[in-house]
Amino acid sequence: MSLLVICDHDRGTLSDASLEALTFGRPLAAAAGLEMAAVVIGEGADAAAAGLGAHGASTVHVASHPLLTDFGPEAWGETVVQLVRGTGATAVLACGTDRGNEVVAQVAARLDQPFVANCRSVDPTGDGSGNWTMTRVQWGGSLLEDATLTAEIRLVTVAHHVVEGVAAEAPASGTMVSFVPELDDALARTVVADRVVLTRGITLSTAPVVVGGGRGVGSAEAFAPLEELAGELGGVVGCSRAVTNNGWRPHSDQVGQTGTRIAPEIYIASGISGAIQHWVGAMAAKNILAINTDREANMVTRAGHAVIGDLHQVIPAITEEVRRRRG
Amino acid sequence: MRILVCVKRVPAPGARINVTADGQTVDAAHLGFTTSPHEECAVEEAVQLTEAHGGEVTVMTLGPVAAEEQLRYAASVGAHHFVLIPIDDVDWDPQRTASALAEAIAAVEETNGAFDLILFGNESADAGGFQVGVRVANHLGRPIVNGIKGIEIGGEQGGELDEGVATARREIDGGFEVYNVPMPAVLGVKEGINLPRYPTMKGRLASKKAVVDTDERTVEAGGQVRLRLHRPVEQISETVILGTGPEAAPAVVDLLEELGVLS
Numbered sequence: 001m002s003l004l005v006i007c008d009h010d011r012g013t014l015s016d017a018s019l020e021a022l023t024f025g026r027p028l029a030a031a032a033g034l035e036m037a038a039v040v041i042g043e044g045a046d047a048a049a050a051g052l053g054a055h056g057a058s059t060v061h062v063a064s065h066p067l068l069t070d071f072g073p074e075a076w077g078e079t080v081v082q083l084v085r086g087t088g089a090t091a092v093l094a095c096g097t098d099r100g101n102e103v104v105a106q107v108a109a110r111l112d113q114p115f116v117a118n119c120r121s122v123d124p125t126g127d128g129s130g131n132w133t134m135t136r137v138q139w140g141g142s143l144l145e146d147a148t149l150t151a152e153i154r155l156v157t158v159a160h161h162v163v164e165g166v167a168a169e170a171p172a173s174g175t176m177v178s179f180v181p182e183l184d185d186a187l188a189r190t191v192v193a194d195r196v197v198l199t200r201g202i203t204l205s206t207a208p209v210v211v212g213g214g215r216g217v218g219s220a221e222a223f224a225p226l227e228e229l230a231g232e233l234g235g236v237v238g239c240s241r242a243v244t245n246n247g248w249r250p251h252s253d254q255v256g257q258t259g260t261r262i263a264p265e266i267y268i269a270s271g272i273s274g275a276i277q278h279w280v281g282a283m284a285a286k287n288i289l290a291i292n293t294d295r296e297a298n299m300v301t302r303a304g305h306a307v308i309g310d311l312h313q314v315i316p317a318i319t320e321e322v323r324r325r326r327g
Numbered sequence: 328m329r330i331l332v333c334v335k336r337v338p339a340p341g342a343r344i345n346v347t348a349d350g351q352t353v354d355a356a357h358l359g360f361t362t363s364p365h366e367e368c369a370v371e372e373a374v375q376l377t378e379a380h381g382g383e384v385t386v387m388t389l390g391p392v393a394a395e396e397q398l399r400y401a402a403s404v405g406a407h408h409f410v411l412i413p414i415d416d417v418d419w420d421p422q423r424t425a426s427a428l429a430e431a432i433a434a435v436e437e438t439n440g441a442f443d444l445i446l447f448g449n450e451s452a453d454a455g456g457f458q459v460g461v462r463v464a465n466h467l468g469r470p471i472v473n474g475i476k477g478i479e480i481g482g483e484q485g486g487e488l489d490e491g492v493a494t495a496r497r498e499i500d501g502g503f504e505v506y507n508v509p510m511p512a513v514l515g516v517k518e519g520i521n522l523p524r525y526p527t528m529k530g531r532l533a534s535k536k537a538v539v540d541t542d543e544r545t546v547e548a549g550g551q552v553r554l555r556l557h558r559p560v561e562q563i564s565e566t567v568i569l570g571t572g573p574e575a576a577p578a579v580v581d582l583l584e585e586l587g588v589l590s
């Protein structure tokens with residue numbers, strides 16, 4: 001009996017998320033008395049599969065089929081279902097990325113089994129009567145839920161960034177086994193037809209500095225000084241939902257539960273009140289500097305540092321001081 | 328085109344989310360309620376698609392009777408038909424929710440024919456189970472793709488333009504994937520696909536007169552059971568106030584230097 005870990009990769013390079021799933025899966029499999037197996041799907045899967053023994057997978061299933069060359073949620077889900085049936089796996093785990101959650105949801109729907117998404121911890125000894133217990137994330141991380149899972153085949157994802165992906169202390173054999181599922185041609189309907197790359201430099205999710213603006217900025221034009229400061233610091237501009245709702249900035253700039261999660265060295269949050277849905281997207285920042293006229297604003301009380309004042313005066317003054325010191 | 332959108336009524340918390348004493352649900356005593364943002368965008372997308380291609384939008388929710396408020400809001404921004412699947416105070420697990428929705432959709436389709444498109448949110452704003460849409464699509468035997476931030480009607484199929492295909496764009500890091508999904512199809516939509524309109528006065532008036540159909544469903548519970556909700560432990564640190572107004576700039580830049588972001 002095994003725990004099957006779904007590993008995602010980009011043309012042969014394993015994603016960090018997959019390493020997180022394997023790292024989370026090792027103690028889980030051990031506690032559940034299961035062998036840990038992995039599945040890698042699609043073009044480049046061979047290359048991605050090669051290193052998985054080091055991450056604790058005893059068997060690595062390499063799935064290939066003409067319909068699996070690019071991502072397709074239905075074809076991927078069906079492949080995992082056939083593998084579960086063929087190998088007698090009793091649990092499936094993936095990392096809770098958009099793709100991970102979607103593929104496991106496909107597996108769940110096809111097997112008609114429950115699926116618990118975005119767990120922070122899973123206890124397979126659970127309530128003592130064979131049910132697993134877990135703590136999962138709600139509200140994009142603002143709230144936790146303790147739950148029990150009663151199922152023949154346990155389907156879970158681990159919330160992204162809960163663990164860091166590290167190699168196993170004791171590597172497993174990582175025996176590669178090829179697997180060719182039987183897929184209906186009709187599943188081509190949800191396979192990626194085209195891929196468009198918009199090459200940009202630093203993105204909001206990877207920028208070392210994010211200068212954020214909220215409703216307090218007041219207009220689209222008034223973001224110019226924030227752009228200037230961000231440019232000076234090699235960073236990018238982010239914003240709150242109040243800003244995107246007003247049409248001042250594109251949604252791709254939005255930080256938060258329904259926007260982007262950021263993790264910069266410093267987040268300068270100006271004119272943002274710090275609603276919980278904004279905060280969950282910003283809380284991974286190593287440092288937060290709030291600029292707000294309201295000393296009691298949630299963003300101010302939660303930030304490590306704050307300046308009390310009008311952002312329209314404070315931001316240009318910071319830019320000027322940066323330039324002055326650089327000479 | 329006939330489009331169905333499934334929306335969920337969720338509380339709209341402010342600075343923190345409080346949990347009821349029994350740990351079973353979010354304490355909404357002092358909160359307003361709203362439609363999950365992804366789904367608000369799904370309603371807007373459906374209305375825009377029917378404005379461009381003709382047709383009608385139906386909005387369905389499973390929730391307490393009070394969820395009629397979210398259906399009427401959808402009416403105020405241009406949706407046409409409304410279905411409420413009433414449940415008791417206790418929310419249903421995702422499997423059960425999906426089965427009830429799928430049955431109710433099948434019932435509407437039996438009389439009126441299949442919806443060309445069914446739109447879901449990528450995930451609900453509260454429980455965030457990432458699965459109801461996928462389960463419903465599977466029940467109905469239809470294709471589904473999640474994470475969609477762009478929809479166009481008409482797409483390539485077998486080298487030719489086909490009006491029966493929905494072309495959907497999904498955002499990935501640094502670009503997007505394109506899917507050509509034959510309709511009837513199901514798509515899970517994300518906020519950012521559009522900028523939802525605000526209700527007009529005319530829309531508000533129309534929403535008061537909108538007819539909400541009620542469809543009761545009894546289905547079995549699934550295998551995920553909630554024990555309790557609790558807030559994550561937060562590390563609360565004292566905020567260092569660097570100063571007031573533009574005079575604080577030197578202190579800010581000292582901090583930036585210290586963090587090494589000035590290089």
Ligand SMILES: Cc1cc2nc3c(=O)[nH]c(=O)nc-3n(C[C@@H](O)[C@H](O)[C@H](O)COP(=O)(O)OP(=O)(O)OC[C@H]3O[C@@H](n4cnc5c(N)ncnc54)[C@H](O)[C@@H]3O)c2cc1C
Nearest residue numbers: 333389418419420421448450451454455456457458459553
């Ligand atoms: C008091 C209480 C008790 C609960 N107990 C349990 C429990 O015991 N077990 C459990 O698993 N869950 C429980 N829940 C949560 C559960 O009700 C889920 O919220 C629900 O099943 C839908 O799943 P989801 O929100 O994860 O949807 P997701 O899968 O994240 O939703 C995806 C999309 O599906 C659609 N959708 C989701 N829900 C609805 C709906 N109700 N109506 C119309 N469309 C919808 C939306 O378009 C949404 O964007 C409880 C909630 C409360 C408040």
Ligand SMILES: Cc1cc2nc3c(=O)[nH]c(=O)nc-3n(C[C@H](O)[C@H](O)[C@H](O)COP(=O)(O)OP(=O)(O)OC[C@H]3O[C@@H](n4cnc5c(N)ncnc54)[C@H](O)[C@@H]3O)c2cc1C
Nearest residue numbers: 214215216240241242256257258271273277278293311452
């Ligand atoms: C389910 C759900 C999901 C959501 N997802 C997100 C999300 O992903 N991201 C997000 O941001 N929000 C999200 N929201 C919305 C969120 O709840 C808040 O409404 C939003 O973040 C508020 O934006 P804001 O802080 O810019 O505006 P406000 O709350 O209006 O705050 C404005 C702030 O600016 C300050 N201010 C005003 N003038 C000045 C000035 N001249 N100088 C300095 N300070 C000034 C004020 O003191 C105040 O603190 C979501 C909401 C829900 C219900």
